[in-house]
Amino acid sequence: MKEYSITVVKTNNPTILKFESNHMLVKRKNYEYKNIDEAKNSPLAQQLFHLPFIKTVYISGNFIGLERYDIVEWQDVKDEVAQQLVEYLNAGEPIVIEEDSDKPIAVTVYAEVTPNPATMKFVASKKIVGSTFEFKNIDEARESPLAMELFQFPFVKEVFIDENYVSISKYEVAEWEDITIELRELIRNFIAEGKEIVNDNAKPVGGAPAPNVTNNEIPEDLDDTSLEIIDILEEYVKPAVASDGGNILFKSYNAESRTVNVILQGACSGCPSSTFTLKNGIETMLKNMMGDKINEVVALNG
Incomplete structure (x- = not known):
């Protein structure tokens, strides 16, 4: 089962905060709710509207954006909201009941060169993961269905996945002009079909998943x-x-x-x-x- 953590992120609007998750929350599209009636397809949004200071709920990718009424300041309630979100998500409760789940997800993927001639970056038009993952070989890729599929190509050396892109490092046996289109189409089709990029047991780079409530909790032994x-x-x-x-x-x-x-x-x-x-x-x-x-x-x- 996924273990969720939440990072609180400020926005340019002082009435709106983003609560970012280390896992994707929705895949198919973005959702905005102005009241509890509009939130009929989102049990999470319905619960949030029980907080009297919540004005608007926005759910997209791996974050929940919340707009507040002026009756409170975020500084006074943000930690409590983050804790409620962590408890709700880790209880396995539904977030959004997404419709048209059998239809392909609208997504484009383009290839982008990097300063490293052995690595190509494949950028998606939407966020695909909530954390950063690195796989050096097929054994490490067991928790990532996408990486496992990419490692079926003998020229794939390493796979790095972060937010909205996949970086692939290759062996010298192949040239980018011969393999880029095939890799791009594989990644695009994988995302469009709504397949799981990484599974619940995948560990993000840097070790174990971040602590609950917020990723801003820093280990106490750091000076x-x-x-x-x-x-x-x-x-x-x-x-x-x-x-x-x-x-x-x-x-x-x-x-x-x-x-x-x-x-x-x-x-x-x-x-x-x-x-x-x-x-x-x-x-x-x-x-x-x-x-x-x-x-x-x-x-x-x-």
């Missing part, structure tokens, strides 16, 4: 400098790395040597230029933002 480094990586580095089909993880910080260790994944892992480029880019950024707390950044391939 303030490590927390500051993580914030910088999340805000400034990860979006740029993701655009190239990769991912970066904080591994450790040594206060004595002032050394930061990070792990490169997806298209960044094994890329001839990314280790040098990212290492120096991250190193320069951290030195500029954190001063003499940072001496060196060591980039490791995941």
